[in-house]
Amino acid sequence: MGLAEYGADCRFDLESGSPQRGDYSEQYQCLYHEHLLRMLQARPWLWCTYVWNLFDFGADGREEAEDPGVNHKGLVTFDRKVKKDAYYLYKAYWSKEPFVYLCGRRFVDRTGDETVVKVYSNLPEVQLFCDGTLVSKQQGGPVYTFRIPISGTHTVEAKAGEHTDTITIRKVQERNKSYYLATSSVQNWFDDPGMDSIPGFFSVQNKMEDIRQDSTGRMLIDELIAVARASRGSVTKEVKRTEAMERMLYRNTVLGLVRQAGGAITQKMALELNQKLRQIPKPDNR
Secondary structure, X not given: XXXXXXXXXXXXOOOOOOOOOOOOOHHHHHXXXXXXXXXXXXXXXXXXXXXXXXXXXEOOOOOOOOOOOEEOOOOEOOOOOOEOHHHHHHHHHHOOOOOEEEOOOXXXXXXXXXXXXXXXXXXXXXXXXXXXXXXXXXXXXXEEEEEEEOOOEEEEEEEEXXXXXXXXXXXXXXXXXXXXXXXXXXXXHHHOHHHOOOOOEOOOOOEHHHHOOOHXXXXXXXXXXXXXXXXXOHHHHOOOOOHXXXXXXXXXXXXXXXXXXXXXXXXXXXXXXXXXXXXOEOHHHO
């Protein structure tokens, strides 16, 4: 048994103090791979595991992260010039060359009175210094997580044996807008009251396979899927869809499809769809 591919999209210039799925931040990509590597390490019987992918690569059908035509799941950028933070997580797990790496070197501007500083190293102990003063030391690894207070501009240094790494961070009152997508696929409008369900009626929170049992629901869902597929360009035209693939697709909730559509399904479209779905009674309410 093996794991054929796993990964998380990341644009190396996007940063977040509260990373979440779909924000394309370095921090979320790191959290994802940290979790997967812990899972894989606990399963040494796996024959093979393939991280997806070493480099960002061309993908004609993708329209994501305000950088069309690119799959951003690489640990290194498309031009091979920038190693994302998650690259060093794999180095900490796989390389025998001693090293220490401070994550978040591109995440300079940070809000709040406290921030998380993460270190990757294949050495058994890491010391963290802020402006020359020892903050704390930890043992174990390969992921070391520290919390430090911030009040201005600070020099943060990690030491592991003879190896060191340094970054600069500073406290700001407002978040740096360049760290976030102008139109993120992670939208707060998923929590909009208009996206709520009504007891006894369908909504975007229901599985598509259930909604499609109703003739009107089937039409609405099929129209939505057509929009999502069209956004993938020529890629979907080359894919031969099977019944098994269709069943897997329909097991998703409508919101699940919206989240995966990469911005092709807008807030207005999702809200209008939910209004229509909330007029369709569930079978046990007819």
